[in-house]
Amino acid sequence: MKILTFSPTLTKIEYTLQDTESEKPLLEGMVKDWRGSRHIQKILREVKEKIILSGYTDEAITTIDFAISIRVPFGGSIFTRTKIADDDMMAELEKYIPYSPLHLPPVITLLAAVSEIFPETVAVVAFETSFFTELPDREKYYAVSPDMSNIGLRRFGYHGIFHKYAYLEGKKTLNARKILSICLENRPEIAAVADGRPLMVTSGATPLEGLPGLTTCGEIDPYLITAISKKMDIGPEEINNILTTKSGFTAICGKNVSFDHIFSKSAPEYKLAKDIMQYGILKNCGSGIAAMGGLDLIVFTGSYSYLGRFIGPWLQNKLSLHVSGKIKHPAWLCLDHDIHRLLANEAMETLNPMDS
Amino acid sequence: MNVLVFNCGSSSLKYKIISMPGEQELAGGAAERVGPKTSEPSRIVHRYNGKTEIIQVEMRNHHESFLEIMKLLSKYPDLIPDAVGHRVVHGGKYFTGPVISNDAVMEKLEEIKDLAPLHNPPIMELMYACGKSYPDLPQVPVFDTAFHSTIPDYASAYPIPSDICTKMNIRKYGFHGTSHQYVVEEAAKFLGISKSRINAVSCHLGSGGASLCAVSKGRSIDNTMGYSPLQGLVMSTRCGDLDPAVSMQLLSLHENNNEEVDKILNRQSGVLGLSGYSSDIRDVLNSIASGGSHDERLLKTSEVYLWRIKKYLGAYLAVTGKVDAIIFTDTIGEEVPFVRANVCLGMEIFGLSVDHAKNNNAHKLPVDISAENSPVRILVIATNEELAIARRTYETITGRPIKAVTQDLKS
Numbered sequence: 001m002k003i004l005t006f007s008p009t010l011t012k013i014e015y016t017l018q019d020t021e022s023e024k025p026l027l028e029g030m031v032k033d034w035r036g037s038r039h040i041q042k043i044l045r046e047v048k049e050k051i052i053l054s055g056y057t058d059e060a061i062t063t064i065d066f067a068i069s070i071r072v073p074f075g076g077s078i079f080t081r082t083k084i085a086d087d088d089m090m091a092e093l094e095k096y097i098p099y100s101p102l103h104l105p106p107v108i109t110l111l112a113a114v115s116e117i118f119p120e121t122v123a124v125v126a127f128e129t130s131f132f133t134e135l136p137d138r139e140k141y142y143a144v145s146p147d148m149s150n151i152g153l154r155r156f157g158y159h160g161i162f163h164k165y166a167y168l169e170g171k172k173t174l175n176a177r178k179i180l181s182i183c184l185e186n187r188p189e190i191a192a193v194a195d196g197r198p199l200m201v202t203s204g205a206t207p208l209e210g211l212p213g214l215t216t217c218g219e220i221d222p223y224l225i226t227a228i229s230k231k232m233d234i235g236p237e238e239i240n241n242i243l244t245t246k247s248g249f250t251a252i253c254g255k256n257v258s259f260d261h262i263f264s265k266s267a268p269e270y271k272l273a274k275d276i277m278q279y280g281i282l283k284n285c286g287s288g289i290a291a292m293g294g295l296d297l298i299v300f301t302g303s304y305s306y307l308g309r310f311i312g313p314w315l316q317n318k319l320s321l322h323v324s325g326k327i328k329h330p331a332w333l334c335l336d337h338d339i340h341r342l343l344a345n346e347a348m349e350t351l352n353p354m355d356s
Numbered sequence: 357m358n359v360l361v362f363n364c365g366s367s368s369l370k371y372k373i374i375s376m377p378g379e380q381e382l383a384g385g386a387a388e389r390v391g392p393k394t395s396e397p398s399r400i401v402h403r404y405n406g407k408t409e410i411i412q413v414e415m416r417n418h419h420e421s422f423l424e425i426m427k428l429l430s431k432y433p434d435l436i437p438d439a440v441g442h443r444v445v446h447g448g449k450y451f452t453g454p455v456i457s458n459d460a461v462m463e464k465l466e467e468i469k470d471l472a473p474l475h476n477p478p479i480m481e482l483m484y485a486c487g488k489s490y491p492d493l494p495q496v497p498v499f500d501t502a503f504h505s506t507i508p509d510y511a512s513a514y515p516i517p518s519d520i521c522t523k524m525n526i527r528k529y530g531f532h533g534t535s536h537q538y539v540v541e542e543a544a545k546f547l548g549i550s551k552s553r554i555n556a557v558s559c560h561l562g563s564g565g566a567s568l569c570a571v572s573k574g575r576s577i578d579n580t581m582g583y584s585p586l587q588g589l590v591m592s593t594r595c596g597d598l599d600p601a602v603s604m605q606l607l608s609l610h611e612n613n614n615e616e617v618d619k620i621l622n623r624q625s626g627v628l629g630l631s632g633y634s635s636d637i638r639d640v641l642n643s644i645a646s647g648g649s650h651d652e653r654l655l656k657t658s659e660v661y662l663w664r665i666k667k668y669l670g671a672y673l674a675v676t677g678k679v680d681a682i683i684f685t686d687t688i689g690e691e692v693p694f695v696r697a698n699v700c701l702g703m704e705i706f707g708l709s710v711d712h713a714k715n716n717n718a719h720k721l722p723v724d725i726s727a728e729n730s731p732v733r734i735l736v737i738a739t740n741e742e743l744a745i746a747r748r749t750y751e752t753i754t755g756r757p758i759k760a761v762t763q764d765l766k767s
Contacts, residue, residue, distance in 0.1 A: 137656055138663035142598055143590040144621075145629040146653060153602065200667070204599035212515040217600060220514050221582035222621055224526065225603035226614040231524050235612050236604040243600055247516045254518065275510035283578075283671040290670025293702035319674060322707040322731055 002026070004051070004061075004118075005343040007071045008034070008110055010102060015047055017054075018344035025340060027054060037109045044117040062120035069347035070114065071339060072107050073158060073207075074100035075127030080134075082126040082346045085111055089125065099152050126346040131160030131191075132198050139200055139291070155209075157201035159183040159302070161342050163191040166299035169335055171196075176296035180288045180330075182281060182311070184259065184304035187213035190281065192288030200291040202284050208244060211280045214257065217247035218280070249273045259304045263311075281311060282318050295321060298332040308334040357753070358382065359746040360429070360437035362422075364479045367391050369421045373435050374746040377756075383435050384742075387421035402428055404435070418478050419485035426489070440486055440495045441749030443534065443741060444479050446472035447499030449525055454502065454748040457483060457495040465497070471525065496749040503533030506575040511675075514583070530579030532560045536569040537576075538744035539685045539737045544574070546722050547733060549680060557672045557682045559665065559699070560739065561689035563636055564592045568665070570672035578675060580668050586622060589668065590661045592635040595625035597664070631657040641694060662698045669699060673706040673732075681733040682708065690721060690738055700734060707731035 001020045006013060013034050017027035027050060031043050051061060060066060070085070076096045083089060090111060097104045114123050132155075140154045157163065166181035181191045188211045192200040202210030202219075212218035220243075228239055249257050252273045262273045289295045298315060300308025312332035320327045357377075363370040372384040385402035400421075402409045411428065415421040429435045441454075448468030455461055462483065469476050479497075486495055504512075512528040513521075520526065536558045543558075544551040551574045558569040566589045570578040580588030580596075590596045603617065610616045628635035631653055633643070640657050673679055684696050693715045700710045709730035718725050718736045726734040751757055 136659075138659040141630070141656060141660050142602070143595045143627070143630050143660055143664070144598070144602075144625045145632070148602075155599075204601075206599055206601040208601045209597075209599035217514065217516050219597065220516065220600050221528075221584055221587040222595065222598040222600065222603045223582075223584035223586040223618070224514070224516075225600055225607060226617050227524065227583070228520060229607060229612065230614050232520065236607040239607075240601070240604050242517060242520070243604075249515065251517045252513065252515050272509060272513065275508075276513060276515065279510045279675065283675055286671040286674025287667045288670075289674065289705060290666050290703060294705050318677065320677065321705050323705070 001348065002056070002061075002066045003344040003347045004047070004066075004068045004121075005070075005340040005347075006068070006110065006114075007339050007343065008107055010106070013040075013043065013110070014340070016340040017051060018340060020344060020348060027051065028340075034106070037113055040110055040113040041117060044113050048117055061118065064122075064351075066121060067347045067351055068114060068118060068121055068123040069343040070107075070111065070123060070125050071128065071161065071343055072125050073103045073128050074156070075125075075129050076100075076152065077133055077154070079125075079127045079130055081130050082124055082350045084350065085115070085123040085125050122351065124347045124350045126161055126343055128158050128160045129156045131164050132157040132201060135198055135201065142205070153205055155201065155204050157189060157191055157198060158187070158203045158207040159185060159189045159191075160198075161339065161346065162301040163189075163193060163198065163201075165337060165342050165345070166301050166335060167193045167196055170297045170299050170333065173333070174297055174331070178292040178294045178296045180285050180295060180298045182285075182298060182300050182308065184300060184302040184307055184311075186259075186303070187211075187216055188277075188281075188302070190284045190288060192291045194292045200288050211284065212248040212252075212276065214259070215245050215248045215250045217243045217251075249277070252276060259307055263307050278311065278314060282315060285315060285319065289319075289321070295319075295330050298330055300332065300334045301337070303338065305334050305336055308332060357438045357750060358434075358436060359439050359441050359749045361441045361443070361742040361745045361749070362479075362482060363443045363742060363745075364418060364482050366474065366478060369418055369425065369482070370742075371425055372742040372746075373429070373437060374743060376746055376750040379743060379746070381743075383429075383432070385425075387415055387425060390415045390418060390421045392416070400424060400428060404432065418482045422482050422485045423489065437493065439749055439753050440493055441745040442479055442483060442495060442497045443745055444497040444499045445475035445501075445531065446529065447497075447501045447505075448529070449527070451497070451499045452502055452505035454496050454498045454752045456752060457487070457497055461497070462487075468525070471529075494753055496752045498534060498745045498748045500531050500533045501529040503537040504528075504530030504569075504576045504579050507578055511578045526583055528579070528582045530567070530569070530576065531581040531585045532562075532565065532567045532569070532579070533576065534741050534744045534748075535560050535685065535739045536567075536571070536579070538741065538747075539683045539739055540569075540571050540574065542722060542737050543681050543683050543733075543735050546724075546735060546737070547680060550574075554681070555676050555679050557669060557676060557679060559669070559682065559684050559689050560686045561589075561665070561684065561692075561695065562591075563638070563687040565594070566591050566665075566686070566688070568668045568672055570676045572676055578672060588664075590630070590664045591626045592637070593623045593626045593628045595621045595629065627657055627661060630660060633657075637661055637688060637695075638692060641692065645694075662695065665695075666699045666703070669703070670706065673703075673708075679707070679732050681735050683735045683737050685737050685739040690718075690736055693718065696725065696734070696736070708734060710734060 003018045012032045014030045016025040162183040163181040170176040170179045190202045316329045361372045369387040373382040383404040389398040398415045400411045450464045544554040556571045567580045709727040711727040715725040722737040
């Protein structure tokens with residue numbers, strides 16, 4: 001089966017054409033600064049042309065052997081699994097815009113354009129938040145008045161597709177039941193998953209909370225928002241801009257960095273960043289182990305999953321766990337599937353549930 | 357040496373006279389309803405020799421309450437102070453330990469006043485009053501943040517632009533340091549470990565504020581509170597951890613009214629906000645236990661409150677490594693066995709195992725409530741911030757560490 005996958009972020013759309021019989025994508029590309037429905041339609045037409053040029057006819061992309069899979073960052077509490085896109089879904093997503101005002105509008109535009117350019121091709125939507133709809137109440141809610149929870153304030157995770165993959169692979173390969181899933185993306189996230197259910201996750205109501213990212217602050221004292229507003233005489237929009245685009249490891253290092261820099265270079269300018277990252281991971285692993293009451297396996301996924309080869313042994317050494325009267329150190333595993341491969345899997349599972 | 361310890365609240369001034377190094381509490385009390393007139397007159401409640409005396413006297417500010425307390429103490433020759441120790445909430449970046457107060461110290465305190473606008477100014481008013489009326493009486497400010505000055509930079513740095521951090525002195529300061537340090541030292545004594553070698557997680561669970569502290573080799577390496585006492589655990593009316601985007605959303609919703617947002621997060625959230633019933637977690641737990649309450653809000657409050665403690669306990673057990681003990685202290689930590697049992701439940705993986713009979717009968721403190729085979733000791737220790745302040749004051753003035761003095765006395 002061939003699956004055209006789309007992974008949109010605020011600044012770019014990545015796409016691939018996956019063949020479920022093959023490890024490597026048949027086609028891949030990326031478009032930066034996508035804006036407005038006409039631009040998106042133009043992008044999709046070009047993608048369609050490339051597919052046709054690579055040997056597929058118009059008819060071929062409408063058969064049951066061809067599908068589209070789209071990653072959507074936020075589906076609220078209503079989208080609990082990957083679904084086939086239809087008009088009802090579009091209407092529901094429109095309702096959720098106030099809860100994800102930055103991410104949902106462009107995604108809705110993308111879905112509309114997919115329906116326009118690929119009208120006969122079945123499209124599935126994989127929501128990053130679906131995996132977290134069953135987060136326990138104790139982890140889900142903040143200590144604020146329920147008036148705020150009633151308007152949808154709750155904790156989600158934002159790398160649910162990777163965490164689900166980590167759990168399934170951990171179970172399949174090592175029969176692990178209690179897993180710490182460490183997703184190493186530009187905005188990293190840790191989830192504790194026991195028997196397939198997430199019990200803890202580092203992100204919050206938005207992806208800003210949790211571990212620091214390359215440009216995002218992560219968890220900070222909530223008082224800092226009003227303190228900065230008062231002292232710097234700036235409003236929430238400007239503070240938001242600072243905390244989402246100028247903070248994180250970029251702020252720590254004083255320049256643009258990647259996790260490759262932080263973990264591969266020994267220069268002193270990266271030491272604090274590396275220490276902050278490792279410490280944040282260790283601390284949150286402790287919380288995850290408390291949530292599960294145990295640990296079978298640590299799994300690294302995401303674009304930087306290979307860095308797990310450095311972080312894994314460090315964590316293993318730091319975590320001394322009491323098991324049957326003995327001290328044990330947890331096992332770890334790095335998985336290398338990228339998000340597009342997982343989007344293809346999501347489409348397969350949704351369209352052929354008996355096979356998966 | 358008689359050390360007069362002051363613990364200054366916004367409308368009260370608590371005091372104790374402690375004879376050092378023998379650590380004997382000679383007298384204590386509190387000036388109450390200090391400030392503008394209230395429905396009841398301001399008064400001093402004074403305890404001495406097993407008797408309680410109530411003196412009604414007008415005290416319009418902390419300066420006046422200080423003078424009245426000194427006037428009262430002067431009637432008892434054995435209560436004349438030789439030094440004063442003050443509990444100071446915030447020492448900012450300047451004070452990593454107690455100091456003898458002088459003009460330079462006061463200047464630095466003025467400089468960092470904004471870091472604790474509600475707490476530090478009344479204490480400074482008191483220190484100025486003391487310096488003016490009793491210039492020869494040495495004063496030692498003991499800072500709640502000082503114990504946490506050893507938190508390493510990777511745990512204390514906030515990843516936000518350095519120009520903002522520098523301008524606002526932003527870092528994790530941590531709080532409740534005087535209490536954490538006290539109970540950790542007491543735990544070391546209890547376990548027969550040197551206080552410079554103990555590894556522990558201290559759980560200061562007050563009925564108002566609460567924080568956990570990770571301790572390695574007797575030094576604080578992390579605290580759940582941050583730049584302010586708002587971060588971390590769920591507290592009586594404080595929200596604790598919250599997605600920064602939610603704070604920004606609130607600020608937007610309230611048209612940039614910072615005071616309103618601070619009020620919501622500091623005074624209308626936490627146990628009170630979640631339950632809509634009481635700001636005291638004991639009320640919530642009692643209501644659930646006695647009535648078999650199925651009120652969804654109360655159950656949720658209890659779950660969120662307890663989980664946040666356990667979540668950080670796991671985190672700090674992981675970062676501390678080989679832990680000798682976890683310590684429960686302050687009102688909730690000392691008095692509510694259910695909280696201790698619940699927080700330790702399912703934590704065998706970290707070496708914690710509670711003896712439930714011991715836990716339910718933990719009245720005479722300090723006490724070890726862990727099961728015999730528990731690799732990590734679980735201790736309940738009564739905090740005594742006033743005694744801790746007296747110790748620090750004595751050490752600062754004499755230059756002699758209190759441990760050595762205690763050993764001398766025993767020998």
